[in-house]
Amino acid sequence: MKIIIATKKKKDGVLKCVCNIWWTFLCVKGYTDVYSKLCLSTSINESLSLCQYMADIISTVEFNHTGELLATGDKGGRVVIFQQEPESKNQPQCRGEYNVYSTFQSHEPEFDYLKSLEIEEKINKIRWLPQKNAAQFLLSTNDKTIKLWKISERDKRPEGYNLKEEDGRYRDPNTVTTLRVPIFRPMDLMVEASPRRVFANAHTYHINSIAVNSDYETYLSADDLRINLWHLEITDRSFNIVDIKPANMEELTEVITAAEFHPNQCNTFVYSSSKGTIRMCDMRASALCDKHAKMFEEPEDPNNRSFFSEIISSISDVKFSHSGRYMMTRDYLSVKIWDLNMETRPVETYQVHEYLRSKLCSLYENDCIFDKFECCWNGNDSVVMTGSYNNFFRMFDRGYRQDVTLEASRENSKPRSVLKPRKVSTGGKRKKDEISVDSLDFNKKILHTAWHPLDNIIAVATTNNLYIFQEKLN
Amino acid sequence: MLGRGVKRKWSCLEEAEVVSEAAEDKQQHEDEDGQDGLLDPSRSDMSRLQQRQLVLGLCLEKLQRYQAGVELSLRRSVLLINTLRQIQEEMRSDGVGSCDVHPDSCLLRDDFREDVTVTCPGCSEGESPPELPSQEANGSDQQKPPAAVSDAVNAMGYLGDLALDDIFEDIDTSMYETSDLPSAWASGSLWPLSVSLWPDEDVKLRPQSHSTAGSLQSCLMDLNELDHIMEILVKS
Numbered sequence: 001m002k003i004i005i006a007t008k009k010k011k012d013g014v015l016k017c018v019c020n021i022w023w024t025f026l027c028v029k030g031y032t033d034v035y036s037k038l039c040l041s042t043s044i045n046e047s048l049s050l051c052q053y054m055a056d057i058i059s060t061v062e063f064n065h066t067g068e069l070l071a072t073g074d075k076g077g078r079v080v081i082f083q084q085e086p087e088s089k090n091q092p093q094c095r096g097e098y099n100v101y102s103t104f105q106s107h108e109p110e111f112d113y114l115k116s117l118e119i120e121e122k123i124n125k126i127r128w129l130p131q132k133n134a135a136q137f138l139l140s141t142n143d144k145t146i147k148l149w150k151i152s153e154r155d156k157r158p159e160g161y162n163l164k165e166e167d168g169r170y171r172d173p174n175t176v177t178t179l180r181v182p183i184f185r186p187m188d189l190m191v192e193a194s195p196r197r198v199f200a201n202a203h204t205y206h207i208n209s210i211a212v213n214s215d216y217e218t219y220l221s222a223d224d225l226r227i228n229l230w231h232l233e234i235t236d237r238s239f240n241i242v243d244i245k246p247a248n249m250e251e252l253t254e255v256i257t258a259a260e261f262h263p264n265q266c267n268t269f270v271y272s273s274s275k276g277t278i279r280m281c282d283m284r285a286s287a288l289c290d291k292h293a294k295m296f297e298e299p300e301d302p303n304n305r306s307f308f309s310e311i312i313s314s315i316s317d318v319k320f321s322h323s324g325r326y327m328m329t330r331d332y333l334s335v336k337i338w339d340l341n342m343e344t345r346p347v348e349t350y351q352v353h354e355y356l357r358s359k360l361c362s363l364y365e366n367d368c369i370f371d372k373f374e375c376c377w378n379g380n381d382s383v384v385m386t387g388s389y390n391n392f393f394r395m396f397d398r399g400y401r402q403d404v405t406l407e408a409s410r411e412n413s414k415p416r417s418v419l420k421p422r423k424v425s426t427g428g429k430r431k432k433d434e435i436s437v438d439s440l441d442f443n444k445k446i447l448h449t450a451w452h453p454l455d456n457i458i459a460v461a462t463t464n465n466l467y468i469f470q471e472k473l474n
Numbered sequence: 475m476l477g478r479g480v481k482r483k484w485s486c487l488e489e490a491e492v493v494s495e496a497a498e499d500k501q502q503h504e505d506e507d508g509q510d511g512l513l514d515p516s517r518s519d520m521s522r523l524q525q526r527q528l529v530l531g532l533c534l535e536k537l538q539r540y541q542a543g544v545e546l547s548l549r550r551s552v553l554l555i556n557t558l559r560q561i562q563e564e565m566r567s568d569g570v571g572s573c574d575v576h577p578d579s580c581l582l583r584d585d586f587r588e589d590v591t592v593t594c595p596g597c598s599e600g601e602s603p604p605e606l607p608s609q610e611a612n613g614s615d616q617q618k619p620p621a622a623v624s625d626a627v628n629a630m631g632y633l634g635d636l637a638l639d640d641i642f643e644d645i646d647t648s649m650y651e652t653s654d655l656p657s658a659w660a661s662g663s664l665w666p667l668s669v670s671l672w673p674d675e676d677v678k679l680r681p682q683s684h685s686t687a688g689s690l691q692s693c694l695m696d697l698n699e700l701d702h703i704m705e706i707l708v709k710s
Contacts, residue, residue, distance in 0.1 A: 111706060113707075115545070116699070116702075116703050117545045118545070119545075143545075205548055206545070206547065206548065224548040224549060225548075252552060253552065253555075253556055254552065255548055255549045255552050257549060274549050274552060274553060307525065307526065307529050307557055307560065307561060308557070310553065310556055310557065310560070311553045311557065314549070314553060359513050361520070361525055361528065361529065362513040362514050363513070364529065364532065365514070365528075365532055366513075367536075370547075370549075370550050370553070437513070438512060438513060438515060439512070440512070440513075441512070442512070442513070
């Protein structure tokens with residue numbers, strides 16, 4: 001079903017409203033998709049241990065800067081990287097599928113002996129570094145430790161050693177009668193991931209964000225109460241740039257929930273709080289950025305005040321636009337776009353699932369009210385996207401002021417099948433094809449979404465599966 | 475005063491259970507029907523006071539939920555505590571007179587909680603939600619009623635002057651300090667004589683009353699937790 005709306009031509013070409021785009025299913029990656037391929041190519045022992053892993057919950061999704069690679073992290077500490085296949089000549093209109101490129105165990109569970117507590121291996125965030133040479137680099141973090149991984153390809157190997165046989169066994173030197181120069185021969189492509197840096201022991205509390213600076217030399221890591229600045233080359237120290245821990249912990253009422261660097265200004269970063277405020281800091285002002293340069297906060301609507309007001313105002317994600325002019329925040333019920341020049345209120349507010357406002361008590365009871373949804377911009381900042389429950393996700397077109405609700409499910413996922421917009425009925429009368437609020441499945445939540453930086457390709461993570469949709473081109 | 479080895483009762487759960495047992499019954503009923511993930515429709519119909527009671531009980535229940543060996547989210551704990559405080563403020567401003575006990579008298583008396591209930595007048599005047607039972611004096615191994623939490627927080631400065639140091643100064647508690655709210659809650663640090671909501675990892679900077687909590691934590695460490703730790707140490 002296509003919604004026909006008059007489209008406006010813009011100077012830089014025809015831009016379509018997001019509601020006009022036919023989103024088609026490209027591929028879905030689940031446990032068996034990822035690990036069955038590995039089982040075929042590794043030895044029996046390895047494949048058995050791989051198959052023993054439980055299907056794991058996806059905890060982060062991130063495209064690299066070209067969109068060719070898509071990284072996911074999961075609760076088991078693994079990182080899986082998908083690579084887009086080159087466009088085939090047979091179907092030039094259809095972009096390539098994403099297939100497994102590399103998978104590695106980034107973090108292992110640890111035990112803090114001093115506090116008698118387990119440190120989860122769950123990957124909280126992955127951030128790609130821009131590519132400088134043939135290898136790819138990414139930062140991945142769990143609650144306590146950040147690691148820099150190098151992912152490199154190997155498609156040649158040296159052969160013809162003098163002292164080693166081809167299988168690696170050493171030759172008896174007495175049998176060597178001639179000398180030869182080893183040469184590189186092609187081999188099957190192998191993708192290797194190796195940890196190049198481990199940034200540890202800098203966070204007492206749980207790391208919720210990492211963000212690479214536009215200088216591509218430094219990055220920040222934020223936990224509940226502190227933000228540290230690192231240099232990518234230096235692992236044994238970091239600078240603390242924000243510390244909101246009160247001297248008396250009894251006075252603690254607010255925690256840091258997310259932090260990000262400005263995309264162009266390497267001295268500027270923002271951090272959001274559990275009270276719905278965003279503070280922008282300038283690192284040139286002082287070493288410790290406890291005093292914010294700007295504070296963004298919208299006054300509360302007194303009509304909506306409830307016991308849950310603070311909880312639902314807690315910001316779960318903050319993202320700068322690619323242009324650097326705006327930033328987007330996600331709280332429990334809405335997405336807000338802020339102009340960096342205006343601190344008093346957002347310039348745009350989009351309701352993600354307003355029908356849940358009357359259900360907050362139940363959502364508090366089943367803990368769903370604490371869910372942390374992420375949000376993302378499209379490549380040209382005209383559309384924002386975020387997830388919801390029942391495997392629904394929402395897109396808001398800022399220019400056309402339109403929005404659409406789509407669903408990621410196996411039933412709708414046949415190759416090149418078109419996604420049908422969904423609707424939740426709020427009133428008494430439920431129309432055909434609508435779903436009522438009470439029928440929504442709150443165990444099926446989409447917390448992580450990502451948008452290709454250049455194309456209309458989106459990655460949507462349900463609990464265990466990664467769905468990739470693309471714009472249908474005719 | 476709690477002797478060594480005496481197991482602290484999770485009596486705090488009792489009050490929460492009374493409030494939310496209706497909710498749990500409903501939840502169980504729904505679960506049996508296989509309706510996981512769906513919302514309880516009765517929640518939308520409650521009056522504000524009913525909702526307040528329910529949320530109060532749930533707050534306590536959630537804060538008490540503590541899994542040995544797993545660090546709970548600080549963000550979640552902060553939000554829960556703030557909600558709890560907000561409800562207490564509201565209840566206080568609604569004129570729940572019996573809750574306003576002077577810290578001096580109430581916190582040092584063993585039986586102070588006999589008079590203190592946490593039901594607001596509106597609720598006790600014949601509305602349906604169950605009353606939170608008044609706490610029976612049970613020495614110092616009781617969890618405080620919610621109203622006394624903020625009393626205790628307010629009284630923190632006051633308590634700093636108390637000469638509790640003498641009793642506990644020889645106990646080294648530095649090993650047992652955690653940066654974790656929930657572990658402090660679970661270990662009963664929210665009891666009348668010690669009011670650290672957020673045990674600090676910087677032990678040296680803490681006032682003496684906090685190390686009181688630490689030493690009590692160490693006294694109250696569950697044998698099960700020790701077993702758990704031994705298990706892990708042996709395995710690794």
